[in-house]
Every structure is written in C-alpha cells, then in structure tokens.
Amino acid sequence: MPELPEVHGLCTYLDTQLKGSVLTSVRINSIAALKTADPPYSGLEGRTIRGVSRKGKFVCVDADGLYFVFHLAKAGWVRYTEHPSAAALRMGKSNIAARLLLERSADDTHIGLDLTEAGTKKSLAIYVVRDPQEVPGIASLGPEPLSPDFDVEALAAIVRSSPQQIKGLLRNQGVIAGIGNAYSDEILHAAKISPFAIAKSLDDQTVARLYYAMQEILVGAVNAAAGKPSSELKDTKRSNFRVHARTGDACPVCGDVIREVSFADTSLQYCATCQTNGKILADRRTSRFLK
Structure with a gap:
C-alpha cells in the first residue's frame, strides 16, 4: 500500500x-x-x-x-x-x-x-x-507527522492517552495521517520499540526516541521519492526497507534474523534483539505448534 x-x-x-x-x-x-x-x-x-x-x-x-x-x-x-x-x-x-x-x-x-x-x-x-x-x-485525518507543529509533545499527548498497541496506533489514520503497515515497522525498528508495546506505557525517553525515529524514517523516504516518476516509486520504497518485508534476512543493526507476525490480511516484521529484548512474539500461524 x-x-x-x-x-x-x-x-x-x-x-x-x-x-x-x-x-x-x-x-x-x-x-x-x-x-x-x-x-x-x-x-x-x-x-x-x-x-x-x-x-x-x-x-x-x-x-x-x-x-x-x-x-x-x-x-x-x-x-x-x-x-x-x-x-x-x-x-x-x-x-x-x-x-x-x-x-x-x-x-x-x-x-x-x-x-x-x-x-x-x-x-x-x-x-x-x-x-x-x-x-x-x-x-477524519489526524495530524501530519511532518508538519512543523507536530513535535515531541504533540506525539506524547497522543501516546499517553491511548491503550492501543503502538503498532496499531501508528497505523490509525485518525490519529496520525499517512503512516501505514510498512513505515510503522520501519519506525518501530529504528526506535527499538516492540510493535506490541502499549502506547500509554511508553516513558518520555521512549516517546522522544519514537518521535525522532519517525522523522528520520519519513524524511529519508520522502527525500528518496523526490523527483521519481510514478513507475519508479514502488521499487524505491522497497529498496530502503530495513525490516519490513525482510522476513528471514539479517537485521542490518544487530545481525539477528528478521521475524514476522501474521494476521488475517496483513503481517508485521521486527527484530527481537533490537525491539523485544530477544523475546519472540507469538505468531498466530505457528503458535499452536509451539504449545
């Protein structure tokens, strides 16, 4: 998407x-x-x-x-x-x-x-x-994450009031506009946050890390897309991913394997070493075989 x-x-x-x-x-x-x-x-x-x-x-x-x-x-x-x-x-x-x-x-x-x-x-x-x-x-769109008035405090106000998992929160267009499945994976990896972390449980330091990761990932991707014709934009997007759609590859930060959690019509990718202190998140497709 x-x-x-x-x-x-x-x-x-x-x-x-x-x-x-x-x-x-x-x-x-x-x-x-x-x-x-x-x-x-x-x-x-x-x-x-x-x-x-x-x-x-x-x-x-x-x-x-x-x-x-x-x-x-x-x-x-x-x-x-x-x-x-x-x-x-x-x-x-x-x-x-x-x-x-x-x-x-x-x-x-x-x-x-x-x-x-x-x-x-x-x-x-x-x-x-x-x-x-x-x-x-x-x-019904939420604020634009790259607008000048979207700062750390604006993000903190959103995060502190939400009982959602942070992955779902980032994808919610009524909360923050424009971020979907792919870039939420990339942002959370850069911020070293588990996709299953509850938003309101994040401390101030973690929220600040999330904000700067969001800016880094989105600004970098916008700059990479600048000037590209429509026929080249999809390939440009894929070529810059570190974890999204990289299941089984080595994490470019720590070398651990990139893992996946699948849902009914989508999936997420993450690095256990970078994001979950080594914990492997339950995947509905395979968890029944691990009991």
Whole structure:
C-alpha cells in the first residue's frame, strides 16, 4: 500500500506534469470505485489543472475548483503516459479503474493517467468533490507527522492517552495521517520499540526516541521519492526497507534474523534483539505448534 512518502512523491511528480493542462476526458471503468455522484465526474472535463496535493494517503487533483480525489488502497497505483491510446475502455474488463486524458498546451503534449488496481479485492476509491474535506477519510485525518507543529509533545499527548498497541496506533489514520503497515515497522525498528508495546506505557525517553525515529524514517523516504516518476516509486520504497518485508534476512543493526507476525490480511516484521529484548512474539500461524 502506498504510504505518506510514496503518495507525497507521486503528488509532487503529478503536480509538475499536470499543472496547467486541460482535462479533456474522464472515464470511469469501475463504478464501484466511484464514491460520489454530485457533482458528476463529467463536470471535470474542460477544466484546467491548478495543482496536485496530498492529504494523508489521498491524492487531490485540483481541477479549477472541482477536485478529483483518490485513495489507492492496498493494490492501487497510477500509470502516467504521454501520447496515450484513445481506445475505449471495456467496462470491468481490465485492471484500470479510471482513465484521465489531458492536454498540456505549453508543449503540446497529450497525457494519459490510469488508476489501476491489481487483485480481486477492490478497495481503490475515487471522489469528485468541491472541497477535499467533503471526503470522509480526509475529514477524519489526524495530524501530519511532518508538519512543523507536530513535535515531541504533540506525539506524547497522543501516546499517553491511548491503550492501543503502538503498532496499531501508528497505523490509525485518525490519529496520525499517512503512516501505514510498512513505515510503522520501519519506525518501530529504528526506535527499538516492540510493535506490541502499549502506547500509554511508553516513558518520555521512549516517546522522544519514537518521535525522532519517525522523522528520520519519513524524511529519508520522502527525500528518496523526490523527483521519481510514478513507475519508479514502488521499487524505491522497497529498496530502503530495513525490516519490513525482510522476513528471514539479517537485521542490518544487530545481525539477528528478521521475524514476522501474521494476521488475517496483513503481517508485521521486527527484530527481537533490537525491539523485544530477544523475546519472540507469538505468531498466530505457528503458535499452536509451539504449545
């Protein structure tokens, strides 16, 4: 799933490529992905793109007062092309959920933007709104972790009041915007905190360590994504992971093996030596064999 750094990089790239272009055609190929009816998506056509910005994990395309907003969910992505095919889409017959066609008069370039989604579980969401705050997921977002006013005390206030496990807290978009499964693994590893630690049990020193790990990991990932076209962002994300999706590899800090805990539809990775004082966390897939 794209998270804050990749969505930020994607928005920066699209803003550079799309700003000033005219949206000539909007085609929705997955009606299930379209979450709004008023204003109609056809109302975007003929409008000039004023900019592309990020709200949490949402991409907001400003089409001169109307907004084309999308959330890529677990398996969605954006395919950017110049001189795209004008062939009609077959409804529901491809992994393309929506196609935007644009004309950039500055260099007489035709642009195609496809929103794609792999797999059978479809969660990609598209909204056409007059204000991004009309999107429920945006209206309920917590603070941005890289905003200037998000400091150690802001994080401490969140942590001290929560009975959640810290892993779940970091992933909660209503608490902190933009961090998902991958970067919560990376942040907790850098901060040397167990993913199962109860948030409100963390002392001030540990919370400070968590804050600076969050800044280090997210800023580093944002910088790595800067300037990259959409086709390269996924590989850039994966190449910088230390523990996430590295089950069985050696921890780059201590050399211990990276371990995994699996859940119904996701998993987390951690280093027992760095994060849990050597304790191996129970994995539902294997714990019944260890009794």
